[in-house]
Amino acid sequence: xxxxxxxxxxxxxxxxxxxxxxxxxxxxxxxxxxxxxxxxxxxxxxxxxxxxxxxxxxxxxxxxxxxxxxxxxxxxxxxxxxxxxxxxxxxxxxxxxxxxxxxxxxxxxxxxxxxxxxxxxxxxxxxxxxxxxxxxxxxxxxxxxxxxxxxxxxxxxx
Numbered sequence: 001x002x003x004x005x006x007x008x009x010x011x012x013x014x015x016x017x018x019x020x021x022x023x024x025x026x027x028x029x030x031x032x033x034x035x036x037x038x039x040x041x042x043x044x045x046x047x048x049x050x051x052x053x054x055x056x057x058x059x060x061x062x063x064x065x066x067x068x069x070x071x072x073x074x075x076x077x078x079x080x081x082x083x084x085x086x087x088x089x090x091x092x093x094x095x096x097x098x099x100x101x102x103x104x105x106x107x108x109x110x111x112x113x114x115x116x117x118x119x120x121x122x123x124x125x126x127x128x129x130x131x132x133x134x135x136x137x138x139x140x141x142x143x144x145x146x147x148x149x150x151x152x153x154x155x156x157x158x
Contacts, residue, residue, distance in 0.1 A: 025055070025083045027140065030072060030132045038063045042071040044136055046079050055079045065131075069095040072132040073108055076139040088146060089113045093120070095135055097127065106134035112146050121145050 028045040035041060040063040046055040057078040059071040070092065077090040093109035104127035112119050123142025127134040 025080065025140070027133075027136055030130070030136050032068055032072075032132055034063055035060075040064075040068050040071060042068060042075050042132060044072065044075040044079055046083070048083050053083075055082055057082065066095070069097070069106070069131060069135045072135040073110075073139050076136045077110065077143075080139070080143050087114060088143070090143075095138075097131060097134075103127075104131075104134075106131060106138045108135065108138040108142055110139070110142055112143070114146060119146065 024047075026047040028047055029043075030045075031043045033041045033043070039060060041058055041060045043056060043058045047053065048055050057075040059075040059078070061067050061071050073092050073095045077092060081089050090113070091111040093111060096107045098105050098107050106125050106127055108123045110121050110123075112121050121142040123138040123140065123144075125134045125137035125141055
């Protein structure tokens, strides 16, 4: 399971291995850097499903509000693909902030491919302080629908 713990109000549920260690991909940080000539770089950092594993993924592209959100989603999808050993791959459909129930919500739509099966998944996260963090959390929420069982393959053997 992916655990977007960057914010204190994030999910607190994990799946435990037989030795009681949690299997998860936990969001540690999400950073935006502006480069020269209207470029942006988004970096996301995760603690991996295997003990002491760090996964850092970066995406670079055009500097614009929608582009920055897309880069955050792509970097998070790359981290999930890396954490699952390439078993689960993704194609981003889109990212969109939406006003719903008097709150800003980040919506992410993705095609996920596992083996020969392609599934469309959607994730959502409330925008609390940072739209980039909300985007990463929405991607994690979407991927949770498919990924929990995959981490059993990388659980540490004791």
